[in-house]
Amino acid sequence: MSSKNWPVLLLLSVVSLPLLIMCGYAVIDAFSDTAPGSLVPTRFTLEHFRFLWEPVAEARGSIWVATGNTFVFATTSALVVTTVSLTAGYALSRLNFPARGFFLAGLIVLHAFPTITLIIAIFLILQMLGLYDTLIGVIVVKTALELPLGIWIMKGFYDTVPWEIEMAGVQDGASRATVWWHLVLPQVRPGLMALILFSFLSGWSEYILPQVLAPGSDARVLSTYLSSLILDDTKADFNLFKAVGLFYAAPVVVIYLLFQKHLMNIYGGGTKG
Amino acid sequence: MRNVNWLGLAFLSPALVMVTLFFLLPVVLTGFFAFTNMSTATGVTGGEYLLNSASLRRLQNEGLPQEVLAKLEAGGYRVDAAGLAALAEATTPATAQELEQLHGAAEFSDRRDMERALKDLLDNRIRRTRDRKEAAELFKRSILNERFATEAAFRAALSETGTRTAYAEQITTAAYTGWVWTTKNVELLFALPSTLRYAANTTLYVTLTLAFNVGFGLFLAITTFYLPKGQGAAFRAIWFLPRILPPVLYVLMWRWFTWDTGFLATVTGYFGISPKNWMLDTSYHAWTVVVLINGFVGASMGMIIFSSAIRAIPTSMLHASEVDGASRWQQVRWIILPQLAWPILFITCYQTLSLLTSFEYILLATDGGPGRATEVWSLAAYHTALNNYGGNLEYGLGAAFALVLVVIGIAASLIYFRLFNFKRLITKPLIEG
Numbered sequence: 001m002s003s004k005n006w007p008v009l010l011l012l013s014v015v016s017l018p019l020l021i022m023c024g025y026a027v028i029d030a031f032s033d034t035a036p037g038s039l040v041p042t043r044f045t046l047e048h049f050r051f052l053w054e055p056v057a058e059a060r061g062s063i064w065v066a067t068g069n070t071f072v073f074a075t076t077s078a079l080v081v082t083t084v085s086l087t088a089g090y091a092l093s094r095l096n097f098p099a100r101g102f103f104l105a106g107l108i109v110l111h112a113f114p115t116i117t118l119i120i121a122i123f124l125i126l127q128m129l130g131l132y133d134t135l136i137g138v139i140v141v142k143t144a145l146e147l148p149l150g151i152w153i154m155k156g157f158y159d160t161v162p163w164e165i166e167m168a169g170v171q172d173g174a175s176r177a178t179v180w181w182h183l184v185l186p187q188v189r190p191g192l193m194a195l196i197l198f199s200f201l202s203g204w205s206e207y208i209l210p211q212v213l214a215p216g217s218d219a220r221v222l223s224t225y226l227s228s229l230i231l232d233d234t235k236a237d238f239n240l241f242k243a244v245g246l247f248y249a250a251p252v253v254v255i256y257l258l259f260q261k262h263l264m265n266i267y268g269g270g271t272k273g
Numbered sequence: 274m275r276n277v278n279w280l281g282l283a284f285l286s287p288a289l290v291m292v293t294l295f296f297l298l299p300v301v302l303t304g305f306f307a308f309t310n311m312s313t314a315t316g317v318t319g320g321e322y323l324l325n326s327a328s329l330r331r332l333q334n335e336g337l338p339q340e341v342l343a344k345l346e347a348g349g350y351r352v353d354a355a356g357l358a359a360l361a362e363a364t365t366p367a368t369a370q371e372l373e374q375l376h377g378a379a380e381f382s383d384r385r386d387m388e389r390a391l392k393d394l395l396d397n398r399i400r401r402t403r404d405r406k407e408a409a410e411l412f413k414r415s416i417l418n419e420r421f422a423t424e425a426a427f428r429a430a431l432s433e434t435g436t437r438t439a440y441a442e443q444i445t446t447a448a449y450t451g452w453v454w455t456t457k458n459v460e461l462l463f464a465l466p467s468t469l470r471y472a473a474n475t476t477l478y479v480t481l482t483l484a485f486n487v488g489f490g491l492f493l494a495i496t497t498f499y500l501p502k503g504q505g506a507a508f509r510a511i512w513f514l515p516r517i518l519p520p521v522l523y524v525l526m527w528r529w530f531t532w533d534t535g536f537l538a539t540v541t542g543y544f545g546i547s548p549k550n551w552m553l554d555t556s557y558h559a560w561t562v563v564v565l566i567n568g569f570v571g572a573s574m575g576m577i578i579f580s581s582a583i584r585a586i587p588t589s590m591l592h593a594s595e596v597d598g599a600s601r602w603q604q605v606r607w608i609i610l611p612q613l614a615w616p617i618l619f620i621t622c623y624q625t626l627s628l629l630t631s632f633e634y635i636l637l638a639t640d641g642g643p644g645r646a647t648e649v650w651s652l653a654a655y656h657t658a659l660n661n662y663g664g665n666l667e668y669g670l671g672a673a674f675a676l677v678l679v680v681i682g683i684a685a686s687l688i689y690f691r692l693f694n695f696k697r698l699i700t701k702p703l704i705e706g
Contacts, residue, residue, distance in 0.1 A: 088288035097281030121299035144295030
């Protein structure tokens with residue numbers, strides 16, 4: 001069998017080459033200098049990581065502020081999304097209440113609904129509320145937009161829990177809330193974990209929302225820090241960009257490598273284009 | 274079991290509040306904003322009443338009679354407390370006092386009359402012409418360039434200028450600086466030639482990217498399926514990268530790859546081709562890169578879903594076909610592809626909608642350039658309302674752009690409902706029976 005595989009292997013390697021080159025050189029260029037017009041690095045250097053201890057551009061401030069903001073942004077929205085989805089997902093999966101079908105249908109529409117079309121209206125709402133250009137505003141919006149997907153995912157995890165567990169609990173006289181807390185929640189712990197990680201990564205990578213809703217320097221996050229660095233291209237210093245990019249993407253890659261199995265449950269469904 | 278009903282709603286309520294505020298409300302408001310002329314100039318909240326040269330010009334174009342315009346422009350002179358105080362400051366308190374006695378609360382429509390009044394003061398006449406002119410200026414009361422917070426205040430000031438009430442309505446409308454309801458945005462959408470261009474761009478973008486996503490996703494899923502386990506997993510991990518890397522970094526790598534000092538330019542430089550920006554050189558370059566950037570991300574989603582669908586095919590079927598002497602190609606064509614019909618349909622539906630509205634990667638890569646070559650509909654909405662070089666952000670027009678997408682999105686979701694058998698998704702809970 002394996003002797004017949006080499007054409008496929010070759011084909012796959014060729015089409016994967018651009019991606020490999022891009023990723024490879026992202027790491028190489030961040031740690032080395034290369035003469036113009038050449039692809040072979042000449043010397044190893046950590047100079048491109050100077051942004052860690054000195055501001056690279058006066059207006060942009062310290063990267064640590066941006067990192068702190070990104071962390072607060074991603075963590076808060078992940079925790080709120082997960083907490084809210086935890087109850088809402090259970091309600092939609094297991095409980096009977098008025099207009100349940102309506103809520104489910106609404107959830108599916110929202111899940112399929114492209115959130116980015118709403119950004120103009122949200123922008124105006126935040127201006128009216130006075131939350132424009134604040135980290136809180138972006139966090140609230142991100143959380144709300146992430147919720148339908150979160151609830152949908154959580155509902156999916158609840159759906160896989162066998163009914164017998166709850167039946168047994170209810171038969172023994174426990175209330176539904178007690179059954180949920182003591183019997184069902186432990187069953188969906190892997191899903192809980194996956195959802196927290198997934199929404200954390202989603203918040204960490206978010207670009208459009210902070211860019212539009214909080215463009216000021218106080219609420220700057222890493223994605224807007226990096227993009228403003230790139231777009232302000234008096235001189236494109238790709239070594240610096242890539243170093244910042246590596247710093248920015250490191251948590252994403254680490255989390256992915258550590259929790260690959262958890263995350264695959266969700267990425268299969270997919271949210272990105 | 275009555276109380277269980279309320280438990281369900283209670284469990285749902287936090288989600289309901291948030292989703293309503295920042296999901297449903299924006300959907301509804303997009304509809305409202307699309308029918309306003311909101312922009313940076315009008316502001317988002319209410320406005321004031323202000324007549325300036327621009328609004329006068331607008332009124333002239335609307336056909337307001339010349340003499341009314343002249344009256345608005347010229348204004349008049351009124352001997353009021355503010356003017357008298359200023360006069361007392363400029364000359365002597367006695368002068369002001371006498372003027373008040375003789376002409377208190379008097380109004381003059383002409384400057385000469387005002388000056389005559391100042392000249393004809395008995396005890397404190399202002400002799401020098403220049404002084405008189407300056408003093409007269411103090412009493413000039415014009416509605417022009419004066420801000421009024423409320424409509425009532427503006428109308429009062431307007432009637433003081435002696436404008437006939439027949440024109441008051443029209444002038445008040447013209448003077449309002451806040452936003453108003455209008456259907457102009459929708460008309461503009463149909464009238465502007467660029468709208469058609471954006472629609473065509475969007476169609477091209479969605480079609481090409483979708484074809485790439487499904488085709489390449491299938492290719493990756495099938496090829497990695499036939500590779501030994503380790504190798505297949507390795508390639509799948511590589512092709513998963515576009516999906517997990519933050520968009521800003523992912524597009525940065527593409528920018529470098531196609532930059533005029535980047536990889537492609539360097540390699541082609543070895544063959545004597547002068548360096549150029551391979552992304553923005555021509556619109557063909559831009560489109561290729563845009564489709565590839567989005568396609569790599571989309572293909573990895575296709576790959577994951579197709580892979581798991583292929584793994585769900587009973588291996589006995591594949592073994593049996595091998596025993597019967599089927600080639601790899603026949604296996605793919607007659608066993609694997611028919612099993613993938615449903616996932617392919619799902620990916621197509623899902624990604625049509627998300628591609629239609631996504632502009633993040635295009636914004637970061639080409640920003641719609643070169644020219645407007647890769648400006649798709651959603652990006653046009655973004656540029657119109659939230660970010661353009663002109664500086665006047667037209668929220669209303671942008672919302673009209675977005676409204677079209679909202680309508681398409683809702684319509685598409687409803688169609689998908691039918692397609693994917695919605696009834697199956699809302700099975701009743703078992704315990705309540």
